[in-house]
Amino acid sequence: MTSLLEVRGLRASYGAVQALHGLDFSLDEGGVTTLLGANGAGKTTTLRALCAMIRTSGDILFEGRPIAGRSTEDVVRLGIAHVPQGRGTFARFSVEENLELGATTRRDKNGIRDDMDRMFATFPILEKRRTQQAGTLSGGEQQMLAVARALMLRPRLMLLDEPSFGLAPLVVRELFETLARVNREQKVSMLIVEQNADLALDLADQAYLIETGRIVLSGPSAALRQDEGVRKAYLGY
Amino acid sequence: MDLLLQQILAGLASGAIYACMALAVVMIYQAIDHLNFAQGEMAMFSTFIAWQLMQWGAPYWVAFGLTLAISFVGGVAIERVVFKPLKDAPVLSHVVVFIALFAILNSVAGFLWDFSVKPFPSPFGSGPFLGSRLIGAHQAGMIGATLVILAFLYVFFRFTRIGLAMRAAAANPESARLVGVRVGWMIALGWGMASAIGAIAGMLIAPVVFLEPNMMLSILLYGFAGAVLGGLNSPAGAVLGGFAVGVVENLAGTYIPVIGGELKLPIALFLIVGVLVVKPNGLFGRVSVQRV
Amino acid sequence: MTIEHSAEILPSREAAPAREAQPRVRGAAGSAWFGIAVVVALAVAPLFLKNFVTFQLTMALVYAIAILGLNLLTGISGQFSLGHGAFYAVGAYSAAILMESAGLGYAWTLPVAGVVCFVAGFLFGLPALRLEGVYLALATFALAVATPQFLKLGPLEHWTGGVQGVIVTKPDPPFGLPMSQDQWLFYFTLAVGLLLYWAARNLVHSRSGRALLAIRDNPIAARSMGVNTALYKSLAFGVSAAYTGVAGALGAIVVQFVAPDSFTFALSVSLFVGLVVGGVGWLPGALAGGAFVMFIPNLAEHVSKGLSGAVYGVLLILIIYAAPGGVGGLARSLGARFSQPGRRP
Numbered sequence A: 001m002t003s004l005l006e007v008r009g010l011r012a013s014y015g016a017v018q019a020l021h022g023l024d025f026s027l028d029e030g031g032v033t034t035l036l037g038a039n040g041a042g043k044t045t046t047l048r049a050l051c052a053m054i055r056t057s058g059d060i061l062f063e064g065r066p067i068a069g070r071s072t073e074d075v076v077r078l079g080i081a082h083v084p085q086g087r088g089t090f091a092r093f094s095v096e097e098n099l100e101l102g103a104t105t106r107r108d109k110n111g112i113r114d115d116m117d118r119m120f121a122t123f124p125i126l127e128k129r130r131t132q133q134a135g136t137l138s139g140g141e142q143q144m145l146a147v148a149r150a151l152m153l154r155p156r157l158m159l160l161d162e163p164s165f166g167l168a169p170l171v172v173r174e175l176f177e178t179l180a181r182v183n184r185e186q187k188v189s190m191l192i193v194e195q196n197a198d199l200a201l202d203l204a205d206q207a208y209l210i211e212t213g214r215i216v217l218s219g220p221s222a223a224l225r226q227d228e229g230v231r232k233a234y235l236g237y
Numbered sequence B: 001m002d003l004l005l006q007q008i009l010a011g012l013a014s015g016a017i018y019a020c021m022a023l024a025v026v027m028i029y030q031a032i033d034h035l036n037f038a039q040g041e042m043a044m045f046s047t048f049i050a051w052q053l054m055q056w057g058a059p060y061w062v063a064f065g066l067t068l069a070i071s072f073v074g075g076v077a078i079e080r081v082v083f084k085p086l087k088d089a090p091v092l093s094h095v096v097v098f099i100a101l102f103a104i105l106n107s108v109a110g111f112l113w114d115f116s117v118k119p120f121p122s123p124f125g126s127g128p129f130l131g132s133r134l135i136g137a138h139q140a141g142m143i144g145a146t147l148v149i150l151a152f153l154y155v156f157f158r159f160t161r162i163g164l165a166m167r168a169a170a171a172n173p174e175s176a177r178l179v180g181v182r183v184g185w186m187i188a189l190g191w192g193m194a195s196a197i198g199a200i201a202g203m204l205i206a207p208v209v210f211l212e213p214n215m216m217l218s219i220l221l222y223g224f225a226g227a228v229l230g231g232l233n234s235p236a237g238a239v240l241g242g243f244a245v246g247v248v249e250n251l252a253g254t255y256i257p258v259i260g261g262e263l264k265l266p267i268a269l270f271l272i273v274g275v276l277v278v279k280p281n282g283l284f285g286r287v288s289v290q291r292v
Numbered sequence C: 001m002t003i004e005h006s007a008e009i010l011p012s013r014e015a016a017p018a019r020e021a022q023p024r025v026r027g028a029a030g031s032a033w034f035g036i037a038v039v040v041a042l043a044v045a046p047l048f049l050k051n052f053v054t055f056q057l058t059m060a061l062v063y064a065i066a067i068l069g070l071n072l073l074t075g076i077s078g079q080f081s082l083g084h085g086a087f088y089a090v091g092a093y094s095a096a097i098l099m100e101s102a103g104l105g106y107a108w109t110l111p112v113a114g115v116v117c118f119v120a121g122f123l124f125g126l127p128a129l130r131l132e133g134v135y136l137a138l139a140t141f142a143l144a145v146a147t148p149q150f151l152k153l154g155p156l157e158h159w160t161g162g163v164q165g166v167i168v169t170k171p172d173p174p175f176g177l178p179m180s181q182d183q184w185l186f187y188f189t190l191a192v193g194l195l196l197y198w199a200a201r202n203l204v205h206s207r208s209g210r211a212l213l214a215i216r217d218n219p220i221a222a223r224s225m226g227v228n229t230a231l232y233k234s235l236a237f238g239v240s241a242a243y244t245g246v247a248g249a250l251g252a253i254v255v256q257f258v259a260p261d262s263f264t265f266a267l268s269v270s271l272f273v274g275l276v277v278g279g280v281g282w283l284p285g286a287l288a289g290g291a292f293v294m295f296i297p298n299l300a301e302h303v304s305k306g307l308s309g310a311v312y313g314v315l316l317i318l319i320i321y322a323a324p325g326g327v328g329g330l331a332r333s334l335g336a337r338f339s340q341p342g343r344r345p
Helices: A043-050 A072-077 A095-102 A109-122 A124-128 A139-151 A169-186 A197-203 A221-226 A228-235 B002-032 B039-055 B060-086 B091-113 B137-159 B161-171 B173-178 B183-209 B217-230 B235-255 B264-278 C003-008 C015-048 C051-077 C084-100 C106-128 C133-151 C154-160 C181-205 C207-217 C219-224 C229-255 C265-278 C285-303 C308-322 C326-339
Strands: A003-014 A017-028 A032-036 A056-062 A080-083 A157-161 A189-194 A206-211 A214-220 B132-136
Touching: A003 A043, A003 A189, A017 A032, A017 A043, A017 A056, A017 A189, A017 A206, A017 A214, A032 A043, A032 A169, A032 A197, A043 A056, A043 A080, A043 A157, A043 A189, A072 A080, A072 B173, A080 A139, A095 A109, A095 A139, A095 B161, A109 A124, A109 A139, A109 A169, A124 A139, A139 A157, A139 A169, A169 A189, A169 A197, A189 A197, A197 A221, A197 A228, A206 A221, A214 A221, A221 A228, B002 B039, B002 B132, B002 B137, B002 B161, B002 B183, B002 B217, B002 B235, B039 B060, B039 B091, B039 B183, B039 B217, B060 B091, B060 B183, B060 C308, B091 C265, B091 C308, B132 B137, B137 B161, B137 B183, B137 B235, B161 B173, B161 B183, B173 B183, B183 B217, B217 B235, B217 B264, B217 C133, B264 C106, B264 C133, C015 C051, C015 C181, C051 C084, C051 C181, C051 C207, C051 C229, C051 C265, C051 C285, C084 C106, C084 C133, C084 C154, C084 C229, C084 C265, C106 C133, C106 C229, C133 C265, C181 C207, C181 C229, C207 C219, C207 C229, C265 C285, C265 C308, C265 C326, C285 C308, C285 C326
Parallel strands: A032 A189, A032 A206, A080 A157, A157 A189
Antiparallel strands: A003 A017, A003 A056, A206 A214
16 A cells, blocks of 8 residues: 555644644555544544644655645545534535535536535435435434535545544444445544544544644554553443 | 605615615624724725726726725734734723724825815616616615625625634634634734725715715724624624615604704614614624623 | 634734733833823923913814723723713703803813713613624714714703804813913813823723633633623623713813714714724723824824815824824834844744
8 A cells, every 4th residue: 555645743732722733643555544542632633634734844645646735625625525623514504415515626516516415325314314404414324414515526535533422322333334344345534533442442443543743653443452552442342 | 645655665775875874884893802993994994995996997896895904904914913923911901092093094195186176976876776766777776786795795604614714713713723723814814804895895885975085984983883783693684784774864854853863873873772672682683682 | 803813802812812912011111201201291381382372282182082982992802882972062062051051161061971870871881782793883983973873862852952052151161370371271181181091901901800801702602711701791881971071071171162063973983993993902002092093183184175075094004004004003023022032933
């Protein structure tokens, strides 16, 4: 596998408070990688930094090309879809409009229509809610919509920030099964930030552990699962 | 009864002016999230450009089309040059820049074209409308034009992808960026469209109030009033609000003797404030909810 | 500026107190000395200036007082008004009528104008406080536009003099002080201004001031903590109007003339511009704002007679570019830099 995203010495700060102290990591093409860590460790910040939503320094290479310093719009146009925490759907827009917005950067009208049908096949509940305002959907439905909207971009890489947050366990399992299927069938690489380490390690093949803005551990998910520190701190057994 | 009907029709006629302006106000409010106090002056300036083109011999519709194009480009340019560098400045600073823009446009117009009153032609003629003595052809044309613009905007925002992207950029800029919408350009586009709509409003209004640098001041206020009355996030509401302001103003002027001509403006405005106190989001606006 | 966005009217509210807290302690002595220096410079200035320049300086102080009132409203309660020219007018007319029709001494007209405007502001604030952001702006703007027309109303003409206005007698210096009328009015205005500034500072740091700040930062949370937001907001509006009214009264005495057309919406807009240029939420900024309102239009006129409005507008835009938060924002960032030299990103 070649590396899709390569990050070297990534630093970011909020005002005077430095949040990332030089991260180095890379994502494999077609793989699922997870970023584990406690609250405030810098997981969300890392995702935001990749999308140029905050000021950063350091190198970010996407498919070998440097993308640090580009605007969020341009990063997205390269095929990086970000599903932010709290979902970031357009609450007053219909489900259908949200999906259309996901395809903003694309010009192939037929492809968009096909993808929309595919999303409705993948997430049947969204078809039922087609004309409903996104804000009226339940938490799980909104998360489905956010993922579907991100997929409408036909992304090469999907960044998911706490996709399980605030969802019932059954809904979470369904969501993660869908994510696994999307990764398998549509060859979308993923970087997932999760509090629920168990779940994330199941899905991912590669994992990084981040503590106060630094990567402290990395390796295949199975290896991290065996690590005593990770088990005690994040898996609870 | 005849007098009442006549006053209502006259109110609708002047309401068409306000509706036009209110539409431009709402357009820019959608794009940038605040009221543009220089909007009236932009419209006035556009109208002067049309006048100048006609002075140079351009036929009406050529001047009309050129003015729309120039106004659109001008609106985009104002956003890119003046406001883009200020996108992180506090809102009150933006309001001050609107005021500055107001002063600049007013002063330059006065300098280039002086402050004398100039007649401006109407594309609809000045005769009575369909033989009716209640409403003139120009007034009827103005109402028609306003409705056409409204329909155009509805279609644009509802059914085109760029309209959808513009709405998304206004509603939630951060999420819009995350789907690849170029938010900065959407805002500039909003300015361009608002400027062009303002130009149409100016060119429709000028035959009624005559062209001069200060022609837009009170009209802009009525436009604001109409927009706020109808709800700042509803173009159709703004148009209705504009008509309502026109009618209320006329009826109050006719039936409440103290008001007469001089006090029409404040009374109309205070009526609107009164409505707002009861319905803070306008008659057709959406209620926005704030989280603690 | 819908409700959702009303929290953004002021520059980075959450960040400001944290940023300010440290410099204020360390820089307090420095800024106090600077303040004293400014007051001393103002106090000796009339000794070296022509009467007309002294008069202009007095007017700058008058505007500064009006802007101080506006600043109390916007900086501390988070509401903003584009119509304070109306209260300025009410204050001016109160003074003129009391002096010319009732024969009251000029100094006594100030407290009366203050009380009248406090009541007017409070009453206007009661319904207006239900409006937020852009709606309040429009309501106050309507007030500003309507003011000259109200002043011209027929039934009031006996007192207001209608379109003609009222001419006010210029007061002489008391106790046979050896100075010109203009100089005396300058010192009188300066004294009133300092008194009002002192009162404003105390108000901000009082219990009520803190309640107002709480309302500004989060109205809903403040309400749930038992702060009577409606009452406090109306009171803030009243106090703010009272300041501006006193300024109006002073202005009437200094200019010796009131007429409806001196109080168009342009006055309200000028005061608002002065507020932003001086710096929202920074009381000393009012002085810079007053100077701006008084002198920049003159300067623009001087540069180009025909295009004075354009010059004014361009100057204004340049100032906002250079200092988006006004003079106050500039002072704040300078203060932060001096007191924390090591911390630069």
